[in-house]
Amino acid sequence: MDFSKSQTYFNLARSFAGECQAGMRYQLVAREATKAGLQSLADTLRTIAKNETNHARVFFEALVAHAGSRENIPVEAGYPFHTGTIAESLLFAAEDEKSEHENIYPAFARTAREEGFEDIALKYEQVAKVEENHEIIFRYLYDAVKNGTLYSCEHPVIWICGECGYMHTSKEPWKVCPLCGAKQGEVQLHLPYEGI
Ligand SMILES: [Fe+2]
Ligand SMILES: [Fe+2]
Structure with missing residues (x-):
């Protein structure tokens, strides 16, 4: 063709x-x-x-x-x-x-x-x-x-600051990073992946 x-x-x-x-x-x-x-x-x-x-x-x-x-x-x-x-x-x-x-x-x-x-x-x-x-x-x-649950989880998970890498395990991350002062919007998201 x-x-x-x-x-x-x-x-x-x-x-x-x-x-x-x-x-x-x-x-x-x-x-x-x-x-x-x-x-x-x-x-x-x-x-x-x-x-x-x-x-x-x-x-x-x-x-x-x-x-x-x-x-x-x-x-x-x-x-x-x-x-x-x-x-x-x-x-x-x-x-x-x-x-x-x-x-x-x-x-x-x-x-x-x-x-x-x-x-x-x-x-x-x-x-x-x-x-x-x-x-x-x-x-x-x-x-x-x-x-409003971008930064909350039913069970504790590891949250990581996208700016400095500070980590903490909890249901919700910090409002202000205790290490570098970055705001919550910098915290890395927990995304779902399926269908692979
Ligand atoms: Fe796409
Ligand atoms: Fe595409």
Whole structure:
């Protein structure tokens, strides 16, 4: 099949655009988290934003590996422009990740496989697994920010100051680090990881 006439060609262009935008949206939420003094949350969001820009790179590279350099690829697709409080933005992000790993990328993987581009199908499946974990993290963060439990745990855990490395085991960390004076927003988060 002529790659530039395949659906996968357009799907890759669309996926590249979508991942670029997801990365940017998460950086915008990170900016709000920084303004709110939630530095560790901002760090987490920037790490996920970096993941998305690397997904964009993977799709870009797959496209040019098959099609070569292209002057212009018209893409018709809708993209989210939702915004709100930090908690609302985290919920939007979770929903976006869900539709990527449950619907969009599995469909794109199927199409790529049907069209004979197995290498691209595998990339879609690998990225979908990452988006599944992103959804888990965003849902956890949404609940924690909404309920004010970002820095509390039902059982004692080790809290680590992101600034100086001070550690203490307790249900809740310090408001001000006893070693370096950093605020609670610098304390490293306890993130869930599943589905691996
Ligand atoms: Fe992604
Ligand atoms: Fe993601």
